[in-house]
Amino acid sequence: MSRAAELAAQVRGRLAETDLQLVEFRDETTVIAPAEQIIDVLRTFRDAPDGTPVLTDLTAVDRFPAEPRFEVVYLLTGYAPPVRVRVKARLAGDTPSIASATALWPAANWLEREVYDLFGIRFEGHPNLTRILLPDDWGGHPLRKDFPLTEEPVQFINHVPRIPGAIIPKTPPRP
Amino acid sequence: METEITTPEARTETLTINMGPQHPSTHGVLRLVLELEGEVIMGTTPVIGYLHTGFEKEMENRTYHQNIVFPARIEYLATFIEETAYCLAVEKLLGITPPPRAEVARVILSELSRIASHLLWLGSSALDLNVSSLFLYTFQDREEILDILEMVTGQRMMHGYVRIGGLQWDMPDGFEARVRRFIDHLPGRLDESDRLLTDNLIWRKRTEGIALLTKDDALRYGCTGPIGRGSGVNYDVRKTFPYSGYDQYEFDVPLGKNGDAFDRYLVRMEEMRQSRRIIQQALDRLPGGPVLVDDRKVALPPRAELVRSMEAVIHQFKLVSEGLHPPVGEVYAAVEAPRGEKGYYVVSDGSNRPVRVRVRSGSFNNLQALPVMVYKGYISDVVVAVASIDIVLGDVDR
Numbered sequence: 324m325s326r327a328a329e330l331a332a333q334v335r336g337r338l339a340e341t342d343l344q345l346v347e348f349r350d351e352t353t354v355i356a357p358a359e360q361i362i363d364v365l366r367t368f369r370d371a372p373d374g375t376p377v378l379t380d381l382t383a384v385d386r387f388p389a390e391p392r393f394e395v396v397y398l399l400t401g402y403a404p405p406v407r408v409r410v411k412a413r414l415a416g417d418t419p420s421i422a423s424a425t426a427l428w429p430a431a432n433w434l435e436r437e438v439y440d441l442f443g444i445r446f447e448g449h450p451n452l453t454r455i456l457l458p459d460d461w462g463g464h465p466l467r468k469d470f471p472l473t474e475e476p477v478q479f480i481n482h483v484p485r486i487p488g489a490i491i492p493k494t495p496p497r498p
Numbered sequence: 499m500e501t502e503i504t505t506p507e508a509r510t511e512t513l514t515i516n517m518g519p520q521h522p523s524t525h526g527v528l529r530l531v532l533e534l535e536g537e538v539i540m541g542t543t544p545v546i547g548y549l550h551t552g553f554e555k556e557m558e559n560r561t562y563h564q565n566i567v568f569p570a571r572i573e574y575l576a577t578f579i580e581e582t583a584y585c586l587a588v589e590k591l592l593g594i595t596p597p598p599r600a601e602v603a604r605v606i607l608s609e610l611s612r613i614a615s616h617l618l619w620l621g622s623s624a625l626d627l628n629v630s631s632l633f634l635y636t637f638q639d640r641e642e643i644l645d646i647l648e649m650v651t652g653q654r655m656m657h658g659y660v661r662i663g664g665l666q667w668d669m670p671d672g673f674e675a676r677v678r679r680f681i682d683h684l685p686g687r688l689d690e691s692d693r694l695l696t697d698n699l700i701w702r703k704r705t706e707g708i709a710l711l712t713k714d715d716a717l718r719y720g721c722t723g724p725i726g727r728g729s730g731v732n733y734d735v736r737k738t739f740p741y742s743g744y745d746q747y748e749f750d751v752p753l754g755k756n757g758d759a760f761d762r763y764l765v766r767m768e769e770m771r772q773s774r775r776i777i778q779q780a781l782d783r784l785p786g787g788p789v790l791v792d793d794r795k796v797a798l799p800p801r802a803e804l805v806r807s808m809e810a811v812i813h814q815f816k817l818v819s820e821g822l823h824p825p826v827g828e829v830y831a832a833v834e835a836p837r838g839e840k841g842y843y844v845v846s847d848g849s850n851r852p853v854r855v856r857v858r859s860g861s862f863n864n865l866q867a868l869p870v871m872v873y874k875g876y877i878s879d880v881v882v883a884v885a886s887i888d889i890v891l892g893d894v895d896r
Binding site for chain 1: 555
């Protein structure tokens with residue numbers, strides 16, 4: 324068993340009343356946690372002995388049209404001993420929101436603003452939840468799957484605007 | 499008659515000024531809103547996003563193979579390392595490893611890229627502090643590296659040379675000799691830069707004790723790369739989570755003590771010397787053999803096979819018109835880039851396009867710690883702090 328899986332099992336033992344699912348893929352450990360208890364789970368990982376004191380990354384995935392469509396993904400790292408765990412929380416609906424991790428790591432500040440900006444997921448308790456990459460008056464959240472990727476029209480003769488993604492069409496998933 | 503002199507009460511208020519978005523020291527388009535009390539900084543708000551081009555969205559709409567061109571455009575100073583990072587993630591998703599020759603070649607070219615990036619940083623940050631002659635020397639050496647990369651890939655930058663499962667083609671004749679010639683004269687050149695800066699009183703006064711970041715803050719803000727190591731965080735992806743066989747090379751990870759701009763400078767200088775050590779070992783062990791995996795569902799068949807084998811033509815057609823189909827799953831692969839941990843988080847649903855490609859960039863996290871570094875410092879030291887972080891704004895904004 325990898326060190327990450329051991330750590331995840333240890334945290335699951337400590338949070339007995341929380342429903343944590345463990346997934347192993349390519350030697351990487353993913354912990355799926357309920358969104359309501361995400362802060363407790365993250366804190367337990369952070370403070371565990373030989374745990375993961377560093378928040379390396381925080382991002383989201385949109386699984387539209389599946390429900391619950393959003394996954395908020397926290398990548399936690401411990402440097403010595405080396406261990407890396409991914410914690411995920413699933414969010415449903417049109418107004419997804421989850422508790423902010425800024426109290427645990429100041430690094431979460433910009434990362435959460437980026438997720439808010441590009442996915443429209445609200446982080447409750449964030450000190451300054453504003454757009455970070457896009458202009459303040461931008462409409463919509465571009466990394467949502469229902470936000471289309473379009474081609475800007477250009478004035479070339481015989482130019483047919485084509486969405487870049489249409490050049491090689493998407494194939495259905497293969498098992 | 500005596501009159502009492504009363505001094506009017508001093509009125510204090512902070513002054514808000516904009517540094518950027520077009521400021522020569524920001525190396526890109528970075529706006530800093532500074533709150534000043536006299537010359538002392540009481541608050542800094544970095545405003546980013548001017549170079550946001552939506553790379554992550556673009557990558558979701560293209561096949562895995564088409565996406566190889568994007569990483570180099572996100573972080574355009576160490577392009578080779580970027581491409582390797584993305585390909586490592588897709589390889590992990592597919593569960594394949596490239597042939598040994600490709601892995602060693604990736605190490606050599608990645609370390610050359612790192613030296614090129616650090617040389618550019620050295621020259622430009624010295625230029626920010628008005629040591630203008632060094633810029634020309636470091637660019638001369640960087641040019642030599644770009645020539646080597648051009649000789650191998652055909653491009654000075656934005657190579658598009660790394661493939662999922664290996665490399666596009668083998669290194670040309672004379673590659674090894676040329677790299678050896680370069681790394682033979684590198685230490686002398688680094689010593690020259692060292693003498694120009696390390697013994698330079700002005701350089702030391704401008705960098706020592708400036709832009710301090712404690713080890714705790716570096717951890718809390720997730721700072722990696724020379725910023726983290728300058729503050730004493732012993733984390734190098736090549737050592738902690740080895741990839742491409744980095745665990746078989748002997749090299750040291752330099753660490754700073756104080757966490758100031760001078761320590762970051764020392765860390766980067768030492769990293770260049772360590773990179774040279776790695777290249778030397780890699781050249782000694784560069785094995786023969788293919789540079790691309792033999793799996794026809796992943797890599798294009800060799801050109802010569804196309805005229806003889808119908809099957810090769812079918813594979814070629816399928817890979818070009820549809821692309822490869824990784825299994826359902828998600829992976830995160832990280833490399834040690836010159837600006838900290840660079841990671842690609844790729845989510846696959848089994849189709850020919852990724853559901854999500856997330857670029858974890860070192861510059862983004864490192865820049866977030868800037869307000870801590872410059873707090874209660876002087877406005878002129880902001881330039882030193884920004885230079886010592888060594889940001890690539892394309893990497894911050896993506």
